[in-house]
Amino acid sequence: MVTAFLVGLITLNVLAVILDSVEGIYRAYKPWFDTFEVFSVAVFTIEYVLRLWACTSLPAYRHPVSGRFRFALTPLALVDLFAILPSLLTWGGIDLRALRVVRLARIARIAKLGHYSKALQLMASVVRRKRHELAISLILMFVMLILASSLMYVVENEHQPEAFSSIPATMWWAVATLTTVGYGDVTPVTGIGKLLGAFIAIFGIGLFALPAGIIAAGFIEEKEDDSNTYPSHCPHCGKAIDKDRTHP
Amino acid sequence: MVTAFLVGLITLNVLAVILDSVEGIYRAYKPWFDTFEVFSVAVFTIEYVLRLWACTSLPAYRHPVSGRFRFALTPLALVDLFAILPSLLTWGGIDLRALRVVRLARIARIAKLGHYSKALQLMASVVRRKRHELAISLILMFVMLILASSLMYVVENEHQPEAFSSIPATMWWAVATLTTVGYGDVTPVTGIGKLLGAFIAIFGIGLFALPAGIIAAGFIEEKEDDSNTYPSHCPHCGKAIDKDRTHP
Amino acid sequence: MVTAFLVGLITLNVLAVILDSVEGIYRAYKPWFDTFEVFSVAVFTIEYVLRLWACTSLPAYRHPVSGRFRFALTPLALVDLFAILPSLLTWGGIDLRALRVVRLARIARIAKLGHYSKALQLMASVVRRKRHELAISLILMFVMLILASSLMYVVENEHQPEAFSSIPATMWWAVATLTTVGYGDVTPVTGIGKLLGAFIAIFGIGLFALPAGIIAAGFIEEKEDDSNTYPSHCPHCGKAIDKDRTHP
Amino acid sequence: MVTAFLVGLITLNVLAVILDSVEGIYRAYKPWFDTFEVFSVAVFTIEYVLRLWACTSLPAYRHPVSGRFRFALTPLALVDLFAILPSLLTWGGIDLRALRVVRLARIARIAKLGHYSKALQLMASVVRRKRHELAISLILMFVMLILASSLMYVVENEHQPEAFSSIPATMWWAVATLTTVGYGDVTPVTGIGKLLGAFIAIFGIGLFALPAGIIAAGFIEEKEDDSNTYPSHCPHCGKAIDKDRTHP
Numbered sequence: 002m003v004t005a006f007l008v009g010l011i012t013l014n015v016l017a018v019i020l021d022s023v024e025g026i027y028r029a030y031k032p033w034f035d036t037f038e039v040f041s042v043a044v045f046t047i048e049y050v051l052r053l054w055a056c057t058s059l060p061a062y063r064h065p066v067s068g069r070f071r072f073a074l075t076p077l078a079l080v081d082l083f084a085i086l087p088s089l090l091t092w093g094g095i096d097l098r099a100l101r102v103v104r105l106a107r108i109a110r111i112a113k114l115g116h117y118s119k120a121l122q123l124m125a126s127v128v129r130r131k132r133h134e135l136a137i138s139l140i141l142m143f144v145m146l147i148l149a150s151s152l153m154y155v156v157e158n159e160h161q162p163e164a165f166s167s168i169p170a171t172m173w174w175a176v177a178t179l180t181t182v183g184y185g186d187v188t189p190v191t192g193i194g195k196l197l198g199a200f201i202a203i204f205g206i207g208l209f210a211l212p213a214g215i216i217a218a219g220f221i222e223e224k225e226d227d228s229n230t231y232p233s234h235c236p237h238c239g240k241a242i243d244k245d246r247t248h249p
Numbered sequence: 250m251v252t253a254f255l256v257g258l259i260t261l262n263v264l265a266v267i268l269d270s271v272e273g274i275y276r277a278y279k280p281w282f283d284t285f286e287v288f289s290v291a292v293f294t295i296e297y298v299l300r301l302w303a304c305t306s307l308p309a310y311r312h313p314v315s316g317r318f319r320f321a322l323t324p325l326a327l328v329d330l331f332a333i334l335p336s337l338l339t340w341g342g343i344d345l346r347a348l349r350v351v352r353l354a355r356i357a358r359i360a361k362l363g364h365y366s367k368a369l370q371l372m373a374s375v376v377r378r379k380r381h382e383l384a385i386s387l388i389l390m391f392v393m394l395i396l397a398s399s400l401m402y403v404v405e406n407e408h409q410p411e412a413f414s415s416i417p418a419t420m421w422w423a424v425a426t427l428t429t430v431g432y433g434d435v436t437p438v439t440g441i442g443k444l445l446g447a448f449i450a451i452f453g454i455g456l457f458a459l460p461a462g463i464i465a466a467g468f469i470e471e472k473e474d475d476s477n478t479y480p481s482h483c484p485h486c487g488k489a490i491d492k493d494r495t496h497p
Numbered sequence: 498m499v500t501a502f503l504v505g506l507i508t509l510n511v512l513a514v515i516l517d518s519v520e521g522i523y524r525a526y527k528p529w530f531d532t533f534e535v536f537s538v539a540v541f542t543i544e545y546v547l548r549l550w551a552c553t554s555l556p557a558y559r560h561p562v563s564g565r566f567r568f569a570l571t572p573l574a575l576v577d578l579f580a581i582l583p584s585l586l587t588w589g590g591i592d593l594r595a596l597r598v599v600r601l602a603r604i605a606r607i608a609k610l611g612h613y614s615k616a617l618q619l620m621a622s623v624v625r626r627k628r629h630e631l632a633i634s635l636i637l638m639f640v641m642l643i644l645a646s647s648l649m650y651v652v653e654n655e656h657q658p659e660a661f662s663s664i665p666a667t668m669w670w671a672v673a674t675l676t677t678v679g680y681g682d683v684t685p686v687t688g689i690g691k692l693l694g695a696f697i698a699i700f701g702i703g704l705f706a707l708p709a710g711i712i713a714a715g716f717i718e719e720k721e722d723d724s725n726t727y728p729s730h731c732p733h734c735g736k737a738i739d740k741d742r743t744h745p
Numbered sequence: 746m747v748t749a750f751l752v753g754l755i756t757l758n759v760l761a762v763i764l765d766s767v768e769g770i771y772r773a774y775k776p777w778f779d780t781f782e783v784f785s786v787a788v789f790t791i792e793y794v795l796r797l798w799a800c801t802s803l804p805a806y807r808h809p810v811s812g813r814f815r816f817a818l819t820p821l822a823l824v825d826l827f828a829i830l831p832s833l834l835t836w837g838g839i840d841l842r843a844l845r846v847v848r849l850a851r852i853a854r855i856a857k858l859g860h861y862s863k864a865l866q867l868m869a870s871v872v873r874r875k876r877h878e879l880a881i882s883l884i885l886m887f888v889m890l891i892l893a894s895s896l897m898y899v900v901e902n903e904h905q906p907e908a909f910s911s912i913p914a915t916m917w918w919a920v921a922t923l924t925t926v927g928y929g930d931v932t933p934v935t936g937i938g939k940l941l942g943a944f945i946a947i948f949g950i951g952l953f954a955l956p957a958g959i960i961a962a963g964f965i966e967e968k969e970d971d972s973n974t975y976p977s978h979c980p981h982c983g984k985a986i987d988k989d990r991t992h993p
Contacts, residue, residue, distance in 0.1 A: 022416040120388040140864040182431035183926035214961030217462030270664040368636040430679035465710030616884040678927035713958030
């Protein structure tokens, strides 16, 4: 009940920020948006205070002072705080120019779904489970990115001084190419540049497809762990089976 | 026989709608198209009536009235109805402006293949089998989409007020980037915008590749379920077969 | 030895056709190209005749006449014939306008590698092994393609009469989007069109990634079959094990 | 300690080359860059000399002269040499025009990370493990590339003489399409050209996605080899464990 209500409220908040950004809609329904904003912040503030007050019921944060303090520093608690702080501060009085950014900062409230969304929790545990693979592939991707940009910079810089003005600038082309997004706003024009670009595309995109493959694999594994779990104890003698020990 | 005829007729109908849309061809062969249309609708109407009349032979819909009624509300029955209704109504008399849309609505007849096409049925069961994974990845994709659009909107809005006029408008860029389609009709121009875009592309496309991976996995599983489940024990002597030992 | 020579000759032929198409190079080295062409055709003709003469040694084509005839109709034999016929006919005398096309038709000689290339044979057997899956996914892709094109045609036709002049024309956009190639030469401009395009991209690309996934899976399986093969007979009683029979 | 220092120094060098290429930054901090360069080359030279001096401790290169010589020809040793040689030669005196290229050649120092980076070593062993599959898919890709380019050249050459001036030139379009990068700087304009392009895209991209799939698979296998090989028999009582039976 309460959960459903909070999830709905968070979703509505995100929706509000999105519609908010459409000039017409915002001007037309300003009062409604503002009222809704006040209401949301009120609810989220109460939620935050209650969480802070109730956390002592958890053994980990039993101590009334230091426990609550440590609880306040947990990621989700910080998210909850950040979701309300900007608005509270604004009403405390900040010049208007900041307002728009503050309005948009509310999009961060989507992170509050972390309390309830199985999807976000699953994603988090997939990333944790595959952190080594992901880290390695990221390193490989950046090495590839640097090499591709440097080479293309040397080749194209003279012919397109603006588009390929420096290696960092060339990285924009390299990312667009290696991810196969390929906007086409920047492309090599020289023969050698196109040849190099072709080789980079053919041999490089495999690297940038790695994370997708790793996440998909981890994602499917994660789901499978719920179904067919492997016996943790021998069905014959009942002794424990060490999953990680290798048997050649 | 009848099946083959109906499948052929449906295919021809779809083909007709497609060619129909080519001005030249339509004007040249209008009478043929119209005759074919009348013929098709006649056949489909007869088919629909027969299905409705015969459904009582199915235990689930035995009751002459309520059974037929419940049958008429099954997805495929509704598809059959929707495939003929517009044309029938048109002849009943509707102003001509609607005609073109009606002519195109006939494309929905492709759904009638659901009666016969193993492909569509397989796809349906794959989606059913993986609905949880697909739902979760859709949630993740939309969270990613919202965050990417909001951030890019904040960064680029001032420099490209038309292209990035609002968060919903920015989503067009975000979808093109995260799916790696990358039309290039809208791209960030500021340095910070390109940096942000690069990070979104590198870290985001993995999420949007998830459904493809999930569908492919489910698709292959689905096929495997029909064939090669391998015996873990010899069917003749019942002794266990060591799966890992290789037999050259 | 002979194999290596023929593979080399075929590769050189393909290379020749490619360089051939570069105006400058062709004009500069015309005599060399022509001499090489005569030489190649001579060798390939001899090869073809020898194959036809020797085929009777194969039990399947033992009969001197009908056997040779049936052999001449095998795919690879036809490829060999098609690789020499155009050039032979040209020298027999055909007006020059056809020449350029004939010169390019020689690219088909690359198919002669089917005699030797393990890669092409592996690919062929992967396609055979997965023909059902591939056929099904092709059907799904074309259904998706037709639906996407029809819907987008209805939405964008009025605003971009040339780019989206008909459903077949709109398919160019649909293919570019669903394969994530995204040239960007044709893109929806209306709000509803962009919304529709976004949905098509998000939900459609999964289908068009299926063949890649299927081929990759079949490709890896194919390689694995060489290594860990499963016992075709029970190691205990030696009776045959039916791989396809399912044991619940 | 020393390792961390060297890794850091290499990273800083790569960073320096990248910033180096930004005109503004380079002009502003030239002295710093030059000092850092001298320092780096000094360190790398010492490192190289020490490696060469110490290599005799390895049994493989025990011999003082021939051993050191053979060691100097190992890939990593050559990388180390190439990382310092250009700068040393420049100071020996080379005209300034070469300088910029030399400065960029230093990017090759990133290869020195091969001494320390597990990521690069893992990638190398994945490529080794899957070299057959990768080689085969490369062959298939190039055959596809040649066929696609030749066909499209025949179709589009007359209508776009510059963009599709020759088969090699058309390959730029073919690579952009088959890798799904799709810059859109070159696209077919004729109806038949678009039809051909659509078929190439639909049937070709599967081939160019193979390496990504192969690398991802090999990557995951490589990681799995370290962890979780599961016992097929209970380590305590030695009885077989039925992998398929589920234990809730």
